[in-house]
Amino acid sequence: MKPTDIKNPEYFHKVVDCQHACPAHTPVPEYIRLIAAERYTDAYMVNWRSNVFPGILGRTCDRPCEPACRRVRVEEEPVAICRLKRVAADNKDDITDRLPTIPRKKNGKRIALIGAGPASLTVARDLAPLGYSIDIYDNQFAGGGMMRSQIPTFRLPVDVLDEEVNYILNMGVTTTFNVEVDSLKEILSKSYDAVFVGTGAPRGKGLNLPGLEDAMANVYLGIDWLSSVAFEHTRSIGKRVLVLGGGNTAMDCCRTSRRMGGEDVRVVVRSPFEDMKASPWEKADAAHEGIPIYNNHVPREFVVEEGKLKGMNFEKVEAKYDEEGNRTLIPIQDGLVFMEADDVLMAIGQENSFPWIERDLGIEFDKWDMPLVDKATFQSTNKTVFFGGDSAFGPENIITAVAHGHQAAVSIDLFCRGEDVAQRPPPHVTLASQKMGVHEWSYDNAVENDQRYIVPLAPLQKTLKDRKVEVELGFDISTGFKEAERCLNCDVQTVFDELRCIECDACIDICPTDCISFTTNGSEDDLRGRLEAPAPELTQDLYISADLPTMRVMVKDENVCLHCGLCAERCPTTAWDMQKFLYNVSQAGQ
Amino acid sequence: MSYQVPKFRHPDLPLNDLGYTKADYEGTISTLCAGCGHDSISGSIVRACHELSIEPHKIAKLSGIGCSSKTPAYFLGKSHGFNSVHGRMPSVVTGAALANRDLIYLGVSGDGDTASIGMGQFAHVARRNLNMVYIVMNNGCYGLTKGQDSATADRGSASKKGDPNIYSAIDLCGTALQMGATFVARSFSGDKEQLLPLIKAAMSHRGFAIIDVISPCVTFNNNPQSTKSYEFVREHSEATGTIDFVPMHKEITAHYQPGSSHDVTLHDGSSLRLYKADESLNPFDRRSAVAALEDHRDSGSILTGLIYINEDSRDLHEVLETSQRPLNQLDEADLCPGNKMLVNINASLR
Numbered sequence: 001m002k003p004t005d006i007k008n009p010e011y012f013h014k015v016v017d018c019q020h021a022c023p024a025h026t027p028v029p030e031y032i033r034l035i036a037a038e039r040y041t042d043a044y045m046v047n048w049r050s051n052v053f054p055g056i057l058g059r060t061c062d063r064p065c066e067p068a069c070r071r072v073r074v075e076e077e078p079v080a081i082c083r084l085k086r087v088a089a090d091n092k093d094d095i096t097d098r099l100p101t102i103p104r105k106k107n108g109k110r111i112a113l114i115g116a117g118p119a120s121l122t123v124a125r126d127l128a129p130l131g132y133s134i135d136i137y138d139n140q141f142a143g144g145g146m147m148r149s150q151i152p153t154f155r156l157p158v159d160v161l162d163e164e165v166n167y168i169l170n171m172g173v174t175t176t177f178n179v180e181v182d183s184l185k186e187i188l189s190k191s192y193d194a195v196f197v198g199t200g201a202p203r204g205k206g207l208n209l210p211g212l213e214d215a216m217a218n219v220y221l222g223i224d225w226l227s228s229v230a231f232e233h234t235r236s237i238g239k240r241v242l243v244l245g246g247g248n249t250a251m252d253c254c255r256t257s258r259r260m261g262g263e264d265v266r267v268v269v270r271s272p273f274e275d276m277k278a279s280p281w282e283k284a285d286a287a288h289e290g291i292p293i294y295n296n297h298v299p300r301e302f303v304v305e306e307g308k309l310k311g312m313n314f315e316k317v318e319a320k321y322d323e324e325g326n327r328t329l330i331p332i333q334d335g336l337v338f339m340e341a342d343d344v345l346m347a348i349g350q351e352n353s354f355p356w357i358e359r360d361l362g363i364e365f366d367k368w369d370m371p372l373v374d375k376a377t378f379q380s381t382n383k384t385v386f387f388g389g390d391s392a393f394g395p396e397n398i399i400t401a402v403a404h405g406h407q408a409a410v411s412i413d414l415f416c417r418g419e420d421v422a423q424r425p426p427p428h429v430t431l432a433s434q435k436m437g438v439h440e441w442s443y444d445n446a447v448e449n450d451q452r453y454i455v456p457l458a459p460l461q462k463t464l465k466d467r468k469v470e471v472e473l474g475f476d477i478s479t480g481f482k483e484a485e486r487c488l489n490c491d492v493q494t495v496f497d498e499l500r501c502i503e504c505d506a507c508i509d510i511c512p513t514d515c516i517s518f519t520t521n522g523s524e525d526d527l528r529g530r531l532e533a534p535a536p537e538l539t540q541d542l543y544i545s546a547d548l549p550t551m552r553v554m555v556k557d558e559n560v561c562l563h564c565g566l567c568a569e570r571c572p573t574t575a576w577d578m579q580k581f582l583y584n585v586s587q588a589g590q
Numbered sequence: 591m592s593y594q595v596p597k598f599r600h601p602d603l604p605l606n607d608l609g610y611t612k613a614d615y616e617g618t619i620s621t622l623c624a625g626c627g628h629d630s631i632s633g634s635i636v637r638a639c640h641e642l643s644i645e646p647h648k649i650a651k652l653s654g655i656g657c658s659s660k661t662p663a664y665f666l667g668k669s670h671g672f673n674s675v676h677g678r679m680p681s682v683v684t685g686a687a688l689a690n691r692d693l694i695y696l697g698v699s700g701d702g703d704t705a706s707i708g709m710g711q712f713a714h715v716a717r718r719n720l721n722m723v724y725i726v727m728n729n730g731c732y733g734l735t736k737g738q739d740s741a742t743a744d745r746g747s748a749s750k751k752g753d754p755n756i757y758s759a760i761d762l763c764g765t766a767l768q769m770g771a772t773f774v775a776r777s778f779s780g781d782k783e784q785l786l787p788l789i790k791a792a793m794s795h796r797g798f799a800i801i802d803v804i805s806p807c808v809t810f811n812n813n814p815q816s817t818k819s820y821e822f823v824r825e826h827s828e829a830t831g832t833i834d835f836v837p838m839h840k841e842i843t844a845h846y847q848p849g850s851s852h853d854v855t856l857h858d859g860s861s862l863r864l865y866k867a868d869e870s871l872n873p874f875d876r877r878s879a880v881a882a883l884e885d886h887r888d889s890g891s892i893l894t895g896l897i898y899i900n901e902d903s904r905d906l907h908e909v910l911e912t913s914q915r916p917l918n919q920l921d922e923a924d925l926c927p928g929n930k931m932l933v934n935i936n937a938s939l940r
Binding site for chain 2: 073074075439440445446447449502503504505506508509510512513514515533534536549550560562564565566569570571572573
């Protein structure tokens, strides 16, 4: 294999698994260290720069970082990254003096943002400080989009939402709320320099089953029902509620139902429990509130008597998988299973819908009626129109919308300055030694053995009575510190200098996880088979040095390296050094 | 500064026949200087014992005084251990071995502990062919007292702050051969491929097995004027050949040209396959071994690998015709058979 090019920032970026997995590439270990140092405001700002909504995401993020956490490769549970983010948000000081200053003199460019959800707000946050004049349009009475209408307040209190939305709205952006944009042509006629569409995936999918017509009065689309609850149009639900669907919206629907008068609330899902799309912790939260999940039940019909919904019939099935992993649901008994219901919530998915975009504006749509949007620039086939968030490629999550918003802002800025949007700016990267003395590092390199700490919850008697009482209490400061100490500091890289190495083997002998080998070079396949310990994880790179004096090479399997720094401590010639790698994605104007 | 090794280990570490991983044979974190050759030797001992599937409680590790003699703390944390008086490790092993012949005895010593203060003990334990492995971590200097030349420093070799050594060096392999050792090898801490099978073979040999391991002192004796530096040893060592250690019950599967290799069956049923690189050495002939050592010294090179092995070695227990049951397992009735037996013995002597 060729020596690893560590000058390519993507190499070490990939080693920081949590940051790499985060769509917005938040420098996770960096802010976790700041939390451990009780520098909550600094930790918050590291987040704010990258993911815009630390307090909101610290409660609601889908956490793609956590399954990626290196700790799951050496023990059971990842670091509670998401909840540590909340620790930073909960304990920060006033940050207003740290927010970017908004130039009085504008740059003369006008941008329209359709929708005031996370994607649009991110675009506004990135462009307003550069002097752009921003107009936001939304059909709700306040900013936040689905974070306001679809995430229940017991998961995300309104004051947390308002605070972070207002940091952006206070940047001098012009808001037009309570207005449904029903024509993109009309917006374009206002001669904006660019238009960003961040309207989400607003249409809930329904199930057209026998009996639906007569049952209609008691059947709701999940996301519509959730926003109706959020805006207080709906204040109650029947005692017996069936929630159809196995995603996070279904979990929000069933838990909200419990607070709106539902006593016998059941989630019914077609797939096996393990295949459900809901995050494991959201399923656990539903279970904690006494909500049973009936899996392997396919809804077949609404049962209506005397014009009134009585319940639903389901077919019991079993999942069978073929060799390629394709699933088929096979009925396992004759007859249907009846479940009583006063109300039914359908949370089986949502989709995009653009009835308000005229088809003669130069924006091409594909066969699924989705706009053609460039994956890197977020530009549509009409050069002035950009898409982001769920409206670009379908339903994802908040952190993905934020990532889209940053990139769209970069594109809009390049576009407005007449530059090529395809020329993406390189990331900001620093790599600095953490050596402070002979065996001293400026990071806490000792590896904590503690198991993941549990976030305390408010008592059920309290939370089930009032949908506005937040369920999770968050870590207190001392638990937050202990959880922060579990972080392995994967951004502190093991950097190897073959010119200094005397091949004494000290690093091989000390490495607790046998990551390091010195051997003759070969192909990747060949090398992986003859290292000190098995290296079967192909998604994790091998770090290869240039040839050493004995014509061997150093090979390090990045997979289970604990970043404990022992190789560098035991190295007599500082051929190994622990260097902190900070990777920040470039944002507009940088 | 780290005071302990993290608890987490590689999730797919291989298990040996006993179901243990290599981690089960480790000790505490080393307090020796970073890059010390001794740590590599400790690493090789850990691997050898793991791969041989020896139950940790069946090993006793004993040492004297010095940097080398601190190392038993850093390997085999679940084995028996005794850190004895300077140069007196052989006496303690002798006592322990006579009391309990069921353990595997691993003595660890340094060039000071062996070739200076312990020279007399070393000579006699070799002469008695005690069943033990005697590893010398040989760095040619007194590392624990700031790097003065030791008795194994070559004439003309200089440590980092020292003048060239004016005395001739003691060759521990040569001395051991002279004294009657039945397994003599030399290796280098930086060459695990060679050291590992040698340690395994030594542990399977019945009788006195010495491995003189050149182990650079990175702090005081790893400079260009030293003949015990990583660089000098790498450039000047000449291997007698390579050896494969084949454990008992495992089939020899590799095929080599006839005549180039020689199989030796060890006492415990395992075997050694030797591939000779140096045709002038016959490792089964003591004279040839002595001559090879002298020849290499004259030519300024370091002879490494298996230098001598006596396949018909009779260890101290055999020579003394001691009881097959270890002494420590004999109870009062066994040791004191009573007046009737004494009368019989006395009668037989009349």
